[in-house]
Amino acid sequence: MSWRAEPIAAGAGAAEWWMEEWVRLSAFAYRNLIMARRNVFFLFELTFWPGVAMLSHGLLTRFLDLTPQMTAFILVGTVALSAVQVCQLDVAYAVLFDIWSKSMKHQFLTPVRIHHLALGSWVVGVGRGVIVWALMAVIGGRAFGFDFLGAGGMRVALFLLGCFLTALVIGLLVCALVLLWGTRAETSAWAAVNFFVMLSGIYYPVSVLPGWVQTISAGIPLTYFLDGIRAGYGFPPRFAHPFVIGFALSLLYAVLAHWALAAAVTRSRRTGLLLKLSE
């Protein structure tokens, strides 16, 4: 092998290509994991806020003397919000870490592509989202008798996957906004999720929303995932095949969000924002 050889030789076979893809993808997972391990704030994200949300909403259902079915309706929304929030933050961190440390250009100087950045950090987000779900399921079960798995294992798995795909889309959009507007758009990392979950019927059926808002809700994948999981707790589904529609929309939006982030990166190279975010 030449001393100047590529880390993984150009023109290598499919196995090497996949290895290279995985290695680049794993870089972001590696960084997010280190940051999650080292920073107390990340532990708060994982335990404190989801725990507080589950306890406060659970207590609210007790106070309102809701039926177990209605309690499930509310607490499913609580879990969805926390899981999506934690997972999408991990995706957004792929850009935010570099914004905060002013090291953006080094990342985009490498032969990295948007999907490496997105999927690498998303994998860690999924892991952290599952931890959040498990923690909330335990708290919900022990404190309020809410059996999350009562909806059926497969349904829960599909619901969580749907939440994480929604998180991927939102995370990519946050990254795109930050690369379009710089640090001014940083707060969108926290605000964006709340906006989307509000429209998707987080603690209420979308039927209570005004008609034109319902039209918007119908375009949000999380609306369908919430509808799908709640059907498992005995609520009549509003949509036929909610998971199918939800996944189809998620994949479509993931592609569009990927394109939007790629376009934002290109624009930041044109405007010089990429350099400004590194100074």
Added chain:
Amino acid sequence: MTVWPGPSASAGHRQVAWLSVGSTQRFYQIDPDGANAPAPAGPLPPAWYDEPVMPASPLAVEAHDLAKTFRSGWLRRRETPALRGASLRVERGAIFGLLGPNGAGKTTLLSILATLLLPDRGSATILGHDVVREAFAIRRRLNMASGNASFVWSLRPAEVLAFYGRLYGLHGRSLRTRVAELLDRFELTPHLKTEYNELSTGLKQRLALAKALLNRPEVLFLDEPTLGLDPDVSIRIRAQIAELRRREGTTIILTTHYMREADELCDRIAFIKGGRILAEGSPDELKRQIRIGDVVALRLDPAAPAGLADLAGVLQVQARGDRIECTVDSAEKRLSEILRWLVEQHVVIRDCQVHEPELEEVFVELAR
């Protein structure tokens, strides 16, 4: 410096001596019978220089008419032209310096070449690849370090290198070996437990250089690599840059404010101001180009022979203590003529020193 006999003081009937000039260690043959040309091999390279093996294509970087204007503001649109048609060619294995005052466009030019910025106009290739259309392909083969580099604050040196190493496709043992090698080479091993934010400026700079070498780049961009560093750290970093070219034949394009750094490291230099390249050449060529003149300082017996000022190419003769200083258009051309004339006049030459203009003087002249 002084003239002294070379290792072979005579070559046939020719009297040969070695003369080093200023800090640049240029060597000349002093031959009363012939032209005072540089030694046949040209200026002798410094000790660290070892001619790298050159690939077939001679150019590492070629830029033509690059222009970039930054735009800002919503209601009141502001336009700041940063580059106004810059062109340059850099040979493989060369160290090329970009000099210029603040805001001259050095970093903009470097950033376009490093694929971090898209030009408004013009074209550039790195190793034959277009920096806009084939950016992804060439990113594997280039890297960059900045004087004010920053990395994720909570990461430790090895983690910074491991992260970027993965982005370059390194993995497993090759990643571990490369990271360990660079930590060792840049003396970062004692700081493995220190988070980036707690490293000193010098250590951060060394880490930036280590990061820039992860992928063994064929073209390396260094944006003010010794900015704000202590002199001893700067010297070490300059030595590492020189070593990099010597050992790996890396093409290096650096921006700097330090003339000595440019003079010491660069084969060729471009002066850039207001987004335009005003002059380009080797440090010696640039010094000659602005015609400041070289000074030949002589200690003679008799001290001031009449007629010296009338020799061709002598611009001025001044007495300074026990010496006389002759300002000549080119020491390279005139030194042997002066020495031959002195010998013919039976003047004893006790000492002879040649001073070329400092690059700083060239910079000041061009920056006006």
